Amino acid sequence: EAGVAQSPRYKIIEKRQSVAFWCNPISGHATLYWYQQILGQGPKLLIQFQNNGVVDDSQLPKDRFSAERLKGVDSTLKIQPAKLEDSAVYLCASSLGTGPTGELFFGEGSRLTVL
Amino acid sequence: GQNIDQPTEMTATEGAIVQINCTYQTSGFNGLFWYQQHAGEAPTFLSYNVLDGLEEKGRFSSFLSRSKGYSYLLLKELQMKDSASYLCADLEAYKYIFGTGTRLKVLA
Numbered sequence: 464e465a466g467v468a469q470s471p472r473y474k475i476i477e478k479r480q481s482v483a484f485w486c487n488p489i490s491g492h493a494t495l496y497w498y499q500q501i502l503g504q505g506p507k508l509l510i511q512f513q514n515n516g517v518v519d520d521s522q523l524p525k526d527r528f529s530a531e532r533l534k535g536v537d538s539t540l541k542i543q544p545a546k547l548e549d550s551a552v553y554l555c556a557s558s559l560g561t562g563p564t565g566e567l568f569f570g571e572g573s574r575l576t577v578l
Numbered sequence: 579g580q581n582i583d584q585p586t587e588m589t590a591t592e593g594a595i596v597q598i599n600c601t602y603q604t605s606g607f608n609g610l611f612w613y614q615q616h617a618g619e620a621p622t623f624l625s626y627n628v629l630d631g632l633e634e635k636g637r638f639s640s641f642l643s644r645s646k647g648y649s650y651l652l653l654k655e656l657q658m659k660d661s662a663s664y665l666c667a668d669l670e671a672y673k674y675i676f677g678t679g680t681r682l683k684v685l686a
């Protein structure tokens with residue numbers, strides 16, 4: 464079974480530039496999550512989709528971050544314009560559901576460096 | 579409210595046993611997860627508890643006390659490859675809240 468795919472693995476940009484990350488979840492997983500993980504911290508949820516609807520985006524900085532999951536499969540996360548504090552690993556995860564089947568499967572992450 | 583506390587770092591010796599504690603405070607509880615994260619890699623699932631008690635999986639066990647808002651991960655017969663961060667995550671309704679993680683160093 465293929466895992467969660469993410470790209471790019473690494474990205475270096477200057478502040479005020481834009482960047483986009485792509486995620487393809489495990490086939491059949493209805494729930495997709497984008498997490499931001501700053502070095503030395505735990506993952507922080509940015510947005511959660513159930514199929515193509517948003518379940519939670521309360522911690523997404525909506526003035527600069529946007530995400531979509533068209534057709535309920537793959538998803539993109541965009542940052543525009545980027546700030547220095549956006550330097551982090553952006554982890555995409557998917558799950559079959561929540562509760563006993565709610566184990567999260569993570570992609571390898573996209574490491575963003577903002578200079 | 580949402581608050582998860584774990585120790586920042588722990589050190590143990592190869593072959594020993596280590597217990598990593600996690601306390602949580604949530605307004606709605608649907609389970610407690612433990613994930614392992616090696617440096618530069620994505621987290622991987624270790625265990626899930628929704629009822630009180632101990633769940634054992636080989637060298638790893640996880641315990642939950644819902645009344646105390648407390649969980650621990652027990653690692654036995656430590657190996658060098660167990661050096662990693664261990665993340666406690668609380669499932670509140672539909673939302674996973676992660677702690678900051680405990681960095682475990684296993685020394686030879």
